[in-house]
Amino acid sequence: MNKTILISNRLPLEFKITDGKIYAKPSVGGLATGLKSIHDAGESLWIGWSGLKEEEMTETMSKEVTSWAKKEKCITVPLTEFDIEKYYFGLSNKTLWALFHYFLEYVDNDSNNWEAYKAVNQKFADAILENANVGDKIWIHDYQLLLVPMMLRERNPELTIGFFLHIPFPAFEILRTFPWRNEILEGLLGADLIGFHTYDYVQHFLNSVKRIIGLEVKFNEIHYNNRVIHTDSFPMGIDYDHFYNSALDHQKRGNREKSDLIKSIEEHFSSNSDRKLILSIDRMDYSKGIPSRIKAFSYFLEKNPEYQEKVSLIMLVVPSRSNVPQYRKLKKETDELVGRINGKYARIGWTPIWYFYRSMPFEDLIDLYASSHVALVTPLRDGMNLVAKEYVATRINQDGVLILSEMAGAASEMQEALHINPNSISQFSEVLKKALEMPLTEQENRIKALQKRLSRYNINRWADDFMYSFEKAAENAQLVIDCNKMKQIDKDQINSQFKIAKKKIVLLDYDGTLASFKVNPQDAAPDEDLYVILDEILQNENTELAIVSGRDQTTIEKWFGHKKYALISDHGLWLKRSNCEWEALEILKNDWKEKIRSVMESFVDRTPGAFIEEKEYSIAWHYRKTDPDMAENRTRELKMILTLFIADNGLSVLDGDKVLEVKSSAVNKGRAVLRLMEDKSYDFILAMGDDWTDEAMFEVLPKEAYTIKVGNKKTCARYFVPTIGDVRKIIKGLTSSGILK
Ligand code: GDG
Numbered sequence: 001m002n003k004t005i006l007i008s009n010r011l012p013l014e015f016k017i018t019d020g021k022i023y024a025k026p027s028v029g030g031l032a033t034g035l036k037s038i039h040d041a042g043e044s045l046w047i048g049w050s051g052l053k054e055e056e057m058t059e060t061m062s063k064e065v066t067s068w069a070k071k072e073k074c075i076t077v078p079l080t081e082f083d084i085e086k087y088y089f090g091l092s093n094k095t096l097w098a099l100f101h102y103f104l105e106y107v108d109n110d111s112n113n114w115e116a117y118k119a120v121n122q123k124f125a126d127a128i129l130e131n132a133n134v135g136d137k138i139w140i141h142d143y144q145l146l147l148v149p150m151m152l153r154e155r156n157p158e159l160t161i162g163f164f165l166h167i168p169f170p171a172f173e174i175l176r177t178f179p180w181r182n183e184i185l186e187g188l189l190g191a192d193l194i195g196f197h198t199y200d201y202v203q204h205f206l207n208s209v210k211r212i213i214g215l216e217v218k219f220n221e222i223h224y225n226n227r228v229i230h231t232d233s234f235p236m237g238i239d240y241d242h243f244y245n246s247a248l249d250h251q252k253r254g255n256r257e258k259s260d261l262i263k264s265i266e267e268h269f270s271s272n273s274d275r276k277l278i279l280s281i282d283r284m285d286y287s288k289g290i291p292s293r294i295k296a297f298s299y300f301l302e303k304n305p306e307y308q309e310k311v312s313l314i315m316l317v318v319p320s321r322s323n324v325p326q327y328r329k330l331k332k333e334t335d336e337l338v339g340r341i342n343g344k345y346a347r348i349g350w351t352p353i354w355y356f357y358r359s360m361p362f363e364d365l366i367d368l369y370a371s372s373h374v375a376l377v378t379p380l381r382d383g384m385n386l387v388a389k390e391y392v393a394t395r396i397n398q399d400g401v402l403i404l405s406e407m408a409g410a411a412s413e414m415q416e417a418l419h420i421n422p423n424s425i426s427q428f429s430e431v432l433k434k435a436l437e438m439p440l441t442e443q444e445n446r447i448k449a450l451q452k453r454l455s456r457y458n459i460n461r462w463a464d465d466f467m468y469s470f471e472k473a474a475e476n477a478q479l480v481i482d483c484n485k486m487k488q489i490d491k492d493q494i495n496s497q498f499k500i501a502k503k504k505i506v507l508l509d510y511d512g513t514l515a516s517f518k519v520n521p522q523d524a525a526p527d528e529d530l531y532v533i534l535d536e537i538l539q540n541e542n543t544e545l546a547i548v549s550g551r552d553q554t555t556i557e558k559w560f561g562h563k564k565y566a567l568i569s570d571h572g573l574w575l576k577r578s579n580c581e582w583e584a585l586e587i588l589k590n591d592w593k594e595k596i597r598s599v600m601e602s603f604v605d606r607t608p609g610a611f612i613e614e615k616e617y618s619i620a621w622h623y624r625k626t627d628p629d630m631a632e633n634r635t636r637e638l639k640m641i642l643t644l645f646i647a648d649n650g651l652s653v654l655d656g657d658k659v660l661e662v663k664s665s666a667v668n669k670g671r672a673v674l675r676l677m678e679d680k681s682y683d684f685i686l687a688m689g690d691d692w693t694d695e696a697m698f699e700v701l702p703k704e705a706y707t708i709k710v711g712n713k714k715t716c717a718r719y720f721v722p723t724i725g726d727v728r729k730i731i732k733g734l735t736s737s738g739i740l741k
Contacts, residue, residue: 002135002137004038004136006039006141007046007145007148008031008046009048009088009141009142009144011049011069012046013026013027013050014026014027024065024072033239034462038463046072047074047127047131049076050069050076054079054080054081062078077123077127087113087116087117087144088144089323089324090113090116094106094113095108096184099177101286101380101381101382103381121147125148125151129156132152136160137474138159139162139466142164143167146187149188149189149191150186151187153190160474161193166384167383168197168204169202169208172211175208175212176208189209191229192477193230193466194231197236202232205231206231211627211628220232225722228476228477230469230472234465235384236462237459237461237462238458243366243394244394247366259364262371275312276373278373278374279374279391280316280378281365283317284319284327285320287379287380287381289405290330291334292422292423293315294315294353296428297353298337298344298352299429300428300433301341307433308347312350312354313353314353314354315355316360316368317356319359334357335357338355372391373436374435375402376432377402377404378420379405379408382410384408384410385410388402392450392454398448399447401438402418403418403420405421407422414453416445416450417450418431490719495734498734503680503684504684504685505686506544506687506734507687508689508727509669512710512724513694516724517624517657521551521622526559530728534563535563546673548572548687550654550656552570553574556569561576565578568673570615570617571661572586572668572696586671596642596645597612600621603634609624610631611625617663619662620659621659621661623659639653642660650666652665668696669694673687686730687701688709688721689709698716706719707719708721708727710722
């Protein structure tokens with residue numbers, strides 16, 4: 001039976017050694033909760049680090065951890081002190097975390113850390129390979145493991161791999177500063193499905209893939225090495241019912257059951273019922289905007305003195321990564337700021353900021369959420385932020401106000417929150433005042449709308465949605481794998497059929513089939529090896545060879561005019577039979593060109609890198625050298641304008657590889673090859689082409705013909721090969737002893 005394998009840096013179990021004994025308890029984080037339902041249901045395995053370094057454990061302890069983990073359907077990846085230092089604290093947290101959260105000043109591009117990151121990613125990949133079978137769903141999580149998808153794909157192309165990033169994906173301009181940007185993009189491209197929290201992150205990723213690796217992106221799909229990679233946004237939810245029901249329990253709790261924390265809070269209110277609590281909860285991390293929040297709160301108190309003694313900010317800050325220098329500095333700055341503000345404003349019986357630097361049990365967390373009038377969630381940058389969602393879920397009376405930074409992924413879904421730019425102190429202060437004075441009915445309207453969405457799109461829906469898309473992506477990938485298998489079988493078959501046939505013809509498109517695209521189209525001239533293998537085809541008796549190209553007659557003549565091949569140029573307008581002169585296959589009018597040229601010229605003026613190529617009976621707009629996003633918009637606009645014009649003029653637009661070409665509808669490669677082949681009867685036909693102009697050729701050929709599409713695109717061809725290299729192998733195979741190299 002196929003299983004789901006979840007992979008994250010840490011396992012959902014926290015292992016500890018106390019007095020020489022191993023203890024484990026479930027982790028409480030969002031990720032662990034989110035994936036719990038998948039892990040609990042059906043066949044599943046979770047692979048990750050136990051939290052204990054190899055050096056910390058004796059051999060017996062190590063065995064105990066492994067077998068404890070196994071009972072919980074977990075596999076541990078052993079990591080050493082060195083690994084954790086370099087891979088986790090180093091590359092993951094000092095570099096990728098800083099870079100992906102736009103803190104360029106903190107980024108440390110240490111190549112030793114990069115080497116360790118690669119090595120640990122390989123350890124994870126090895127552990128997965130040991131446990132995965134084809135058909136299993138392998139779901140990898142987060143920025144510590146960006147290279148794992150491709151490491152797996154290289155070892156086994158048939159695996160089904162998904163990836164989810166929990167932090168923001170940065171804009172192209174940020175990512176390009178990273179020395180190993182290609183490696184991490186290519187690492188991710190090993191997956192079949194790559195998920196992000198928001199649409200913006202998806203766009204940033206696609207943009208980087210286009211600009212850094214130069215790949216073709218269609219909507220949210222990437223075509224790479226003959227595979228289709230899907231990307232999408234899946235905004236992570238929370239276990240809504242758990243938070244809501246825990247808040248109900250909090251309300252029902254009798255006096256004796258109340259925690260010390262809640263008793264102190266109630267005491268605070270008892271002296272003045274007008275008092276209000278503002279809450280913030282974060283890990284101690286510079287991305288969370290803790291110092292800015294404290295400064296903004298101080299500014300608020302200064303500008304609105306009537307709120308002094310009326311509001312307090314409860315800040316729960318959970319210790320994190322305290323051995324990374326920036327985090328130590330942040331802690332110091334936070335301590336000082338809190339001290340300064342409390343020193344400045346505090347009165348007997350009132351403290352402006354209650355600051356807790358520790359983690360609290362879940363029940364205390366609920367007490368805090370449930371007792372606070374306002375939640376301040378103001379990160380400078382945050383992948384999603386679950387605290388914002390948890391606060392809303394605990395508002396069982398539908399009161400309370402959420403102030404949410406625009407920079408948190410959660411902001412795009414939580415429109416009814418009060419949004420702020422965390423860098424604007426004055427806006428912060430105004431919005432905080434608005435929150436504290438918001439009428440109850442408005443609070444209710446906002447919270448109700450937020451709760452409705454959060455309860456629907458909860459953590460289980462998030463995981464189900466990802467798995468559903470994952471299944472679709474896997475089915476699609478399987479089709480490609482099947483295509484690949486078909487090709488392997490038929491290479492031999494083509495080869496032997498060619499050998500026994502009496503009358504044969506080989507029809508070959510040029511660009512994208514025999515030669516790769518170049519930025520400058522004239523640079524794609526045939527190389528010596530190509531001439532050699534094409535000439536060899538003609539060494540066979542009763543064999544014809546035709547180049548069937550969209551290129552203009554002059555270029556085709558220059559490149560192949562001296563050969564005995566038949567030549568078709570301009571998408572089928574001109575034909576040169578072997579050893580004959582060029583003949584026009586269609587009699588065309590050219591009076592439409594003037595108008596199309598002037599439209600295209602106006603686009604060239606506005607589009608750096610684009611240019612016009614004028615052929616005798618067609619005109620083309622090339623945008624290979626243009627910025628991909630700009631090209632996409634301009635091409636869409638141009639296509640719309642052209643469509644209005646072409647229908648009445650018997651023209652058609654060919655949407656080729658980074659080119660739009662307008663030509664007469666009467667001209668196509670299908671008509672041209674039929675003219676070439678008329679009156680002759682072939683018992684072997686092989687046609688190869690890569691773009692949709694070649695489809696016209698595939699369509700008209702008899703069904704026994706070997707029609708082969710280059711690249712994994714929609715086609716009416718019978719077969720498919722991934723690359724130009726494969727085309728050349730097939731051609732060589734025809735003329736070799738019959739064994740394909
Ligand atoms: C990363 C991304 C993304 C906090 N203090 C205590 C405690 N918590 C719990 C909260 C919440 C979780 O920790 C924090 O989640 P966040 O989403 O706010 O932040 P990160 O840890 O940075 O998580 C983030 C997330 O991944 C998921 O994809 O949203 O953007 O950075 O659940 O309740 N829990 C307990 N005691 C505490 O003191 N028990």
